[in-house]
Amino acid sequence: MTDPFSRRVLLRTGAAAVAAPWLPARAADAPWYTQTVGPVVEVETEHGRLRGGHGRGALAFKGIPYAGSVSGKNRFKAPPPVTPWTGVRDATRLGPPALQPAGTSYGEHEPAYSEDCLVLNVWTPAVKDGGKRPVMVFCHGGGFESGSGGHRVQDGGRLASTYDVVVVTMNHRLGLLGYLYLGELGGAQYADSGNQGMLDIVASLNWVKQNIATFGGDPGNVFVFGESGGGLKTCTLMAMPTAHGLFHKAGIQSGTMLRGYSKDMATENARRVLAGLDLGPQDVGKLADVPADKLLAIQLAGSKGPLGTPTKGWLASHPNPPSPLYDDFGPGDWGPVVDGTVLPRAPFAPDATPLSADMPLLIGNARDEATLFEMGNPDFFRMDDAALKARAHQVLGPLTDRVLAEYEKTRPKVTAVERGIAIETAIRMGNHTVIVADRKSQQPAPVYRYRNDYESNHPIAGTDWTLRAGHATDIAITFYNYDIPDLQGNGPGLAEASKAMSGYFASFARSGVPSAAGQPAWPRYDTARRAVMLLNSQCRVADDPDGEERAFWQSSAKAG
Structure with a gap:
């Protein structure tokens, strides 16, 4: 049986610098x-x-x-x-x-x-x-x-x-x-x-x-x-x-x-x-x-x-x-x-x-991680509700109906593909990000949590989909290398998103507190407020985004 969730993957030189030919x-x-x-x-x-x-x-x-x-x-x-x-x-x-x-x-x-x-x-x-x-x-x-x-x-x-x-x-x-x-x-x-x-x-x-x-x-x-x-x-x-x-x-x-x-x-x-x-x-x-x-x-x-x-x-x-x-x-x-x-x-x-x-810890994941993992599987991007259920059952087993019902409730107006992306993103990356952020936030040093929301327009071959905010689309953005062709695409707002994300990361490296010019202040993460910076061309802070789904997964873990 085919695995439904398979993955695919000028400057100052300084007085002491020696200039040569x-x-x-x-x-x-x-x-x-x-x-x-x-x-x-x-x-x-x-x-x-x-x-x-x-x-x-x-x-x-x-x-x-x-x-x-x-x-x-x-x-x-x-x-x-x-x-x-x-x-x-x-x-x-x-x-x-x-x-x-x-x-x-x-x-x-x-x-x-x-x-x-x-x-x-x-x-x-x-x-x-x-x-x-x-x-x-x-x-x-x-x-x-x-x-x-x-x-x-x-x-x-x-x-x-x-x-x-x-x-x-x-x-x-x-x-x-x-x-x-x-x-x-x-x-x-x-x-x-x-x-x-x-x-x-x-x-x-x-x-x-x-x-x-x-x-x-x-x-x-x-x-x-x-x-x-x-x-x-x-x-x-x-x-x-x-x-x-x-x-x-x-x-x-x-x-x-x-x-x-x-x-x-x-x-x-x-x-x-x-x-x-x-x-x-x-x-x-x-x-x-x-x-x-x-x-x-x-x-x-x-x-x-x-x-x-x-x-x-x-x-x-x-x-x-x-x-x-x-x-x-x-x-x-x-x-x-x-x-x-x-x-x-x-x-x-x-x-x-x-x-x-x-x-101090800076931690986060991308909103649509799963799109990259399914890049070599065009059928994933054509599935209907029945196909989603069949795929999900291979991974979730007896939890399938509960998970699908939860996502039909929290995302009632989206397609089966979009629900599939959200579910796979949660079980691959999102849930673990929450666990680590929660556990680390119990310690003295600050935690800052983010979600990358910038949507790449990089096409997924054999489909009419793009990677959106998929896994690894943020690497070039973080390094301020948005101009080098890669998974981040070349869509509107890319330079601004890269300036924001690279700025936040570099400032955190300097001081332990992330900040970026023209972008909002980044609150410390804790399990009471659950403040998350949504990284994009214009960033914003959201408290416990997708909180109902987060609570569902956490309660399922306790029940299991």
């Missing part, structure tokens, strides 16, 4: 949006000298190693330190994305996928000028299995130059290579396994602490944020002792993680991987010699269900499973493991991790 032309390359151009600028880091350039109004340094090799004997372990280099290392082009399924990532002129992918990118208005700019560190999306910090709409040049901030993105291990847990099978040498991809991100934050002052940033004012899978990673970092103190504010966009993998389930996944390679638990050490492409093939096979246990459609395959119906990873998935050490407890279950009690 323009970058040499590469005859084979036409200009591109995120190209780094001359004059070149050199800086000295803790590990060696770098040569960067200019891009989208800022200085750009790309493909910088923040840790050592994680292949071979270093697989499934915490990343080793960077090996210092001599001479001047070119940092004008992106480094390799993590090993992942073909056809993902979307950085411009990125090199091939690589197991050794621990590189980061920095954009800044100036270097070595004594600046104390807020640092905005972005975790890319793609769940825990795909994506890249080099995606072109995540280019930080315009954000850095417009708001006088430093922007950092990074690549890190993904999928099986990032989250295979061998702690129960491989002994002490694999004690950090299951969370090695997250430890990569921690290593990047340590690099920021050591080096970002050279790039005009303040290591004492770091904002970590991420969209989709990047939001899940941000949740995880908030509960990791090794990340504590390395960042000071958090942002979660359309992706929350309450629990994570249990050691038992993660160990069972490891047994299946070994069996798929004709290895036993006693052969864990042999994994260092398996070709990386073969490990990726095993990962991809597992995501389709043949490693021994059937999947549960998108409930199992999606890294942010729905609440309240299902709240854990499924067989064949990859993600952080609550191992009691690297990740001592779940980030937001049964409550918000106390480790980040004093950390």
Whole structure:
């Protein structure tokens, strides 16, 4: 049976900057949006000298190693330190994305996928000028299995130059290579396994602490944020002792993680991987010699269900499973493991991790998340009430009639497709956003909650629909990259919406309170008022938007 909810996915250089000749032309390359151009600028880091350039109004340094090799004997372990280099290392082009399924990532002129992918990118208005700019560190999306910090709409040049901030993105291990847990099978040498991809991100934050002052940033004012899978990673970092103190504010966009993998389930996944390679638990050490492409093939096979246990459609395959119906990873998935050490407890279950009690949080999701997930399923956008009920039943089971009745009551004048989008958005993203915001708001630090309402006019092939306020349509908007063609489309009010959203995020990075020129003040979120900023070309505050539906889901969770 077909799964009805399948997913588809000029500036100041500073007195100490060293201006060099323009970058040499590469005859084979036409200009591109995120190209780094001359004059070149050199800086000295803790590990060696770098040569960067200019891009989208800022200085750009790309493909910088923040840790050592994680292949071979270093697989499934915490990343080793960077090996210092001599001479001047070119940092004008992106480094390799993590090993992942073909056809993902979307950085411009990125090199091939690589197991050794621990590189980061920095954009800044100036270097070595004594600046104390807020640092905005972005975790890319793609769940825990795909994506890249080099995606072109995540280019930080315009954000850095417009708001006088430093922007950092990074690549890190993904999928099986990032989250295979061998702690129960491989002994002490694999004690950090299951969370090695997250430890990569921690290593990047340590690099920021050591080096970002050279790039005009303040290591004492770091904002970590991420969209989709990047939001899940941000949740995880908030509960990791090794990340504590390395960042000071958090942002979660359309992706929350309450629990994570249990050691038992993660160990069972490891047994299946070994069996798929004709290895036993006693052969864990042999994994260092398996070709990386073969490990990726095993990962991809597992995501389709043949490693021994059937999947549960998108409930199992999606890294942010729905609440309240299902709240854990499924067989064949990859993600952080609550191992009691690297990740001592779940980030937001049964409550918000106390480790980040004093950390302000900016959190939200898009109004129409589901449109992106159904982009490859034109039939979804043609369904009537009967088709909606049939689809919903596969996911909701005995709760189907109650859910449909509720949405017929709260949205009586909309089509079955629109109700389907609203229901799927709630169970994929919306409900978890409320849970995390509610639980975090019980702590001392402020929470600010939003909903992205800007409607993209990006067409959905095979239908007369557009993405509307769909999943990931807000990434380019947040980075003030609305002019780079992507999911945000090119509709009216786009520049204004991007100015508002990027302004709110940059001001939050600076002060812990979001504000934007010409837009309303943003109230702190609590469970009494439930104030939510509705982000658009003209933003507005709404108290408990869609509150009746929120209350319904919360009561259903208690009843279940």
